[in-house]
Amino acid sequence: MPSTFFGLEIARRGLLSSRTAMDVTAHNLANASTKGYTRQDPVFTATDPYTMPGAWQKLLPGQMGSGVEVSQIRRVRDSILDQQVRSALGEDGFWQARQDALQRVEAVFPEPSDVGLGDVIGRFFNAWHELNNSPTDPGLKAAVKELGQELALNFRHTYTQLKDIKDSLQQSIDLKVNQINAIARELAGLNREIARIVASGNQPNDLLDRRDLLLDELNGLVPVQVVVNKDETINVSLKYYDGNTEKQQSLVVYDGSYYQLKTSINNDELSLNVLDQYGSPVMDGSNPVTIPWTAGSESFKLSGSLAGVENARRRVQDYMDQLDQLAYGLAAYVNNLHHDKYDSDGKLITTGNDKGVDFFALNAPTYDPGNNTDDNSLNDSIDYKTYLQFSTDKGSEYVNYVKGYAGKIDLSDKIKSDVNNVNGTQALNIAGLRTELTMPDTAGKLTATFEAFYRGLVAGIGADAQGADHQVGTTRAVLQQLENLRQSVSGVSLDEELTRLIQFQYAFQASARLVTVLDDMLNTLINRMAI
Amino acid sequence: MRITHSMIAGRLVSAIQLNLEGLVKSQERMSTGKKVNRPSDDPSGTSQIMAVMADLSATRQYLRNIQDGLSWLNQGDATMGDATGLLHQARTLAVQGANGTLTRDDMALLAQQVDGIIDSMVNVGNASLGGKYIYAGINNNYPPFERAKSSDASGYLQIVIDGNLYKINKSVYDTSDTKKITMQTTDNNNITITLTREANKTYIEEKDKNDPTKTIRTITYYSFSGTMNLPDANNVDEQIPLAGSITIEEKPNISGGTDKTIASIDLIIFKGDSGRVQREISAGSVVDVNSNGKEVFLNQPAANEDQTKPNIFEKLYLLRDALNTGDYESVEKSLGNMDNAMNWLMEHRVAMGSRTSHLESLQSQLQDQEVRLTGVLSGLQDSDIARAAIEFQQKQLSYQAALSAGARLLQTSLLDYLR
Numbered sequence: 041m042p043s044t045f046f047g048l049e050i051a052r053r054g055l056l057s058s059r060t061a062m063d064v065t066a067h068n069l070a071n072a073s074t075k076g077y078t079r080q081d082p083v084f085t086a087t088d089p090y091t092m093p094g095a096w097q098k099l100l101p102g103q104m105g106s107g108v109e110v111s112q113i114r115r116v117r118d119s120i121l122d123q124q125v126r127s128a129l130g131e132d133g134f135w136q137a138r139q140d141a142l143q144r145v146e147a148v149f150p151e152p153s154d155v156g157l158g159d160v161i162g163r164f165f166n167a168w169h170e171l172n173n174s175p176t177d178p179g180l181k182a183a184v185k186e187l188g189q190e191l192a193l194n195f196r197h198t199y200t201q202l203k204d205i206k207d208s209l210q211q212s213i214d215l216k217v218n219q220i221n222a223i224a225r226e227l228a229g230l231n232r233e234i235a236r237i238v239a240s241g242n243q244p245n246d247l248l249d250r251r252d253l254l255l256d257e258l259n260g261l262v263p264v265q266v267v268v269n270k271d272e273t274i275n276v277s278l279k280y281y282d283g284n285t286e287k288q289q290s291l292v293v294y295d296g297s298y299y300q301l302k303t304s305i306n307n308d309e310l311s312l313n314v315l316d317q318y319g320s321p322v323m324d325g326s327n328p329v330t331i332p333w334t335a336g337s338e339s340f341k342l343s344g345s346l347a348g349v350e351n352a353r354r355r356v357q358d359y360m361d362q363l364d365q366l367a368y369g370l371a372a373y374v375n376n377l378h379h380d381k382y383d384s385d386g387k388l389i390t391t392g393n394d395k396g397v398d399f400f401a402l403n404a405p406t407y408d409p410g411n412n413t414d415d416n417s418l419n420d421s422i423d424y425k426t427y428l429q430f431s432t433d434k435g436s437e438y439v440n441y442v443k444g445y446a447g448k449i450d451l452s453d454k455i456k457s458d459v460n461n462v463n464g465t466q467a468l469n470i471a472g473l474r475t476e477l478t479m480p481d482t483a484g485k486l487t488a489t490f491e492a493f494y495r496g497l498v499a500g501i502g503a504d505a506q507g508a509d510h511q512v513g514t515t516r517a518v519l520q521q522l523e524n525l526r527q528s529v530s531g532v533s534l535d536e537e538l539t540r541l542i543q544f545q546y547a548f549q550a551s552a553r554l555v556t557v558l559d560d561m562l563n564t565l566i567n568r569m570a571i
Numbered sequence: 572m573r574i575t576h577s578m579i580a581g582r583l584v585s586a587i588q589l590n591l592e593g594l595v596k597s598q599e600r601m602s603t604g605k606k607v608n609r610p611s612d613d614p615s616g617t618s619q620i621m622a623v624m625a626d627l628s629a630t631r632q633y634l635r636n637i638q639d640g641l642s643w644l645n646q647g648d649a650t651m652g653d654a655t656g657l658l659h660q661a662r663t664l665a666v667q668g669a670n671g672t673l674t675r676d677d678m679a680l681l682a683q684q685v686d687g688i689i690d691s692m693v694n695v696g697n698a699s700l701g702g703k704y705i706y707a708g709i710n711n712n713y714p715p716f717e718r719a720k721s722s723d724a725s726g727y728l729q730i731v732i733d734g735n736l737y738k739i740n741k742s743v744y745d746t747s748d749t750k751k752i753t754m755q756t757t758d759n760n761n762i763t764i765t766l767t768r769e770a771n772k773t774y775i776e777e778k779d780k781n782d783p784t785k786t787i788r789t790i791t792y793y794s795f796s797g798t799m800n801l802p803d804a805n806n807v808d809e810q811i812p813l814a815g816s817i818t819i820e821e822k823p824n825i826s827g828g829t830d831k832t833i834a835s836i837d838l839i840i841f842k843g844d845s846g847r848v849q850r851e852i853s854a855g856s857v858v859d860v861n862s863n864g865k866e867v868f869l870n871q872p873a874a875n876e877d878q879t880k881p882n883i884f885e886k887l888y889l890l891r892d893a894l895n896t897g898d899y900e901s902v903e904k905s906l907g908n909m910d911n912a913m914n915w916l917m918e919h920r921v922a923m924g925s926r927t928s929h930l931e932s933l934q935s936q937l938q939d940q941e942v943r944l945t946g947v948l949s950g951l952q953d954s955d956i957a958r959a960a961i962e963f964q965q966k967q968l969s970y971q972a973a974l975s976a977g978a979r980l981l982q983t984s985l986l987d988y989l990r
Contacts, residue, residue: 146611149610151617159624165629166629169635172851175711472855474629475854491622495618498621502617503615505610506612524572528574528578
């Protein structure tokens with residue numbers, strides 16, 4: 041037989057377990073809106089049953105149950121869903137970053153409208169037509185000059201805005217890398233903490249939530265590989281591509297150490313230098329470890345917003361290059377017709393004092409140091425025909441233009457100081473440039489007019505932006521679906537928790553009631569008997 | 572599937588966002604009246620719209636060019652009509668002069684009338700349109716023709732060329748070179764008339780009085796006929812139109828030789844250029860809208876060329892001089908010259924007429940095209956307002972539905988039913 045007070049012990053365990061369960065429920069309710077919170081579930085287990093030793097053993101029906109205990113407070117989480125969500129977060133981060141940037145780029149080009157650069161180019165050539173109708177009219181010359189100025193201003197303005205966007209993207213890359221570093225640092229701290237708590241036999245539920253949230257965030261930034269060890273610590277490594285081979289660089293190690301990244305931009309290509317936690321570069325043999333980032337971003341192999349921003353940054357540079365090409369081509373063609381001075385062999389004089397007046401100033405601008413790879417070109421003035429020849433010969437390798445020209449294009453001083461320097465006799469030829477195939481395609485063949493080239497640029501930006509929009513729509517939907525699935529498993533349902541609260545309350549009440557009944561029984565037994 | 576409250580809230584937020592996004596897009600389409608508001612709305616549509624806009628702006632410019640070109644051609648036609656009228660008058664005078672019954676005095680009177688016709692012809696050649704002289708070539712801000720005619724003052728000739736008065740000693744200074752006549756002005760500046768054999772070019776050069784090798788200025792492209800023979804033009808590559816007359820008197824002098832003296836100078840100076848005034852009337856297609864004054868009035872066919880395309884001024888001078896000298900035969904020959912001159916003008920008028928009709932037909936084509944392009948542009952970029960309005964209504968409805976369903980669902984919880 042068990043002892044007289046055995047029932048009281050069972051009731052006590054019931055009371056304690058219900059209390060614990062209600063506390064867990066309260067914790068769940070309190071964190072219903074906490075980001076990254078995983079609902080916790082008290083696991084009730086019957087305590088070890090009691091077998092009565094002794095001669096009377098057979099009189100008993102078997103083992104006696106000894107009540108209940110909360111053996112574990114479980115995190116309700118599906119790690120496979122976590123992986124799926126994280127990969128979706130990476131895709132979403134990439135396209136979101138790209139879409140943000142491209143939407144800003146798109147806003148720089150107010151097309152299709154009658155106020156954009158396309159319209160100004162048209163009006164510029166129309167002004168030359170008008171001048172041809174009265175080639176010596178100073179009023180019309182002034183109009184040509186004004187439109188030239190408007191055109192140059194528009195180019196400069198557009199270019200500067202693109203450059204601003206590019207600069208801000210560069211800053212955002214630095215910010216993102218700082219974020220990654222901060223997360224790596226915090227993850228390393230959590231690793232140490234979790235290892236300690238697990239070693240003491242507890243389950244650090246809320247720390248694990250915190251860690252999962254950080255891993256989500258990290259996956260939105262860069263693609264990472266996470267390995268969970270037996271002691272609940274993790275190893276995190278960054279996935280990247282060197283050429284076509286996928287490689288990994290460790291970021292967080294189970295023992296609490298971690299690595300930091302540092303951006304470096306060379307020849308406009310982004311790479312990440314790896315530092316250890318004390319800030320000294322990590323070496324591979326005698327070379328510091330660097331992670332190439334641009335190629336992987338451009339080929340859409342990498343996910344995460346860091347790659348998205350880098351991809352967008354390079355796109356913006358590409359748009360700037362095209363704008364340079366257009367501005368430089370336009371200035372070169374107009375200038376070379378505008379010169380209108382020929383030597384005795386009938387060749388255009390393009391240098392020296394004998395050459396005619398430049399319409400646009402063609403002085404080679406100095407571009408940002410280090411990035412100006414293409415500027416070996418013709419700094420003072422280039423020959424129209426040479427320009428064509430040049431582009432055709434060099435082909436896709438080398439479409440001739442000066443980087444950064446669109447940001448500095450301006451009328452020449454002579455035109456600015458005196459409208460009479462506008463060459464009316466060439467007006468018809470210059471106006472005719474509008475319909476000539478003047479701009480090279482990527483193969484260096486002249487296949488587009490200025491306006492068509494510009495249209496191509498704008499349509500390209502539009503298509504890029506639209507593509508990003510669609511991709512964001514898709515990744516957003518996928519992400520939402522997966523998030524919902526995850527919420528479905530791990531999220532806190534108020535109704536459910538309230539129901540359970542009531543359930544536990546009744547359990548508590550029942551246990552309490554048992555105490556009262558036993559009390560009554562014991563009262564009878566002890567106080568009312570044998571007196 | 573287990574549904575949690577944060578899921579409901581999250582879904583509601585994103586549904587509201589989506590609905591609002593659609594609503595704002597429809598609203599934008601309605602308020603701007605355009606279905607493509609930024610390149611990403613429709614990249615290929617954007618490119619098409621921009622191409623049509625560029626076409627439209629070019630078409631409008633071509634229309635302006637044609638309009639302008641037509642007024643030039645019309646003015647050219649009108650002036651050539653005037654010139655033909657003047658030649659008719661000259662021909663009538665020639666008919667009168669050729670009948671052989673007139674006295675020398677009567678013929679001199681006719682000559683005076685022809686002289687007046689030359690003046691009128693200069694005026695015709697200086698016809699202008701909106702301040703532009705249509706026969707002057709590209710640089711057409713100044714009248715292209717000037718008649719430089721000497722008047723006789725005591726002891727010297729006066730001649731105004733290009734606004735400058737030259738007083739010229741009557742005596743001819745250099746006669747050794749038949750191609751060159753140097754006249755000395757009274758302030759000892761030399762004016763040299765040079766007939767350059769190689770190119771048949773003629774200049775008036777003004778030389779510096781201290782350094783005769785230094786040319787102060789040159790007025791090119793005029794010459795004279797009548798009393799001076801032009802140099803042999805057999806090896807001429809380039810024909811320069813010339814007209815005018817310089818009369819040289821020969822008088823015996825005391826020493827038994829002859830003195831050559833300039834009696835009068837009467838020259839037509841062409842100060843324009845041979846530039847062609849052109850208008851681009853469609854992509855790459857360029858049309859001349861003027862006839863060059865030098866070619867129309869001062870054509871100088873080479874010996875081996877068609878002589879029926881005459882130098883109009885020269886033929887008028889010939890007629891005048893023939894009438895002055897009472898040379899019936901030459902006057903009769905002039906009849907043919909006048910006919911040739913009228914035919915020559917007619918040739919130009921026909922050419923201009925065909926260009927005019929070309930421009931007019933192109934004009935109506937381009938006007939059609941403008942209308943069509945505007946239609947195409949509207950089709951490409953304008954939103955169908957009725958459709959946009961219905962879409963807007965639909966989206967508004969689903970937005971409201973999302974809001975009201977969400978609001979109701981969010982308000983409901985087990986808490987409402989627990990005591």
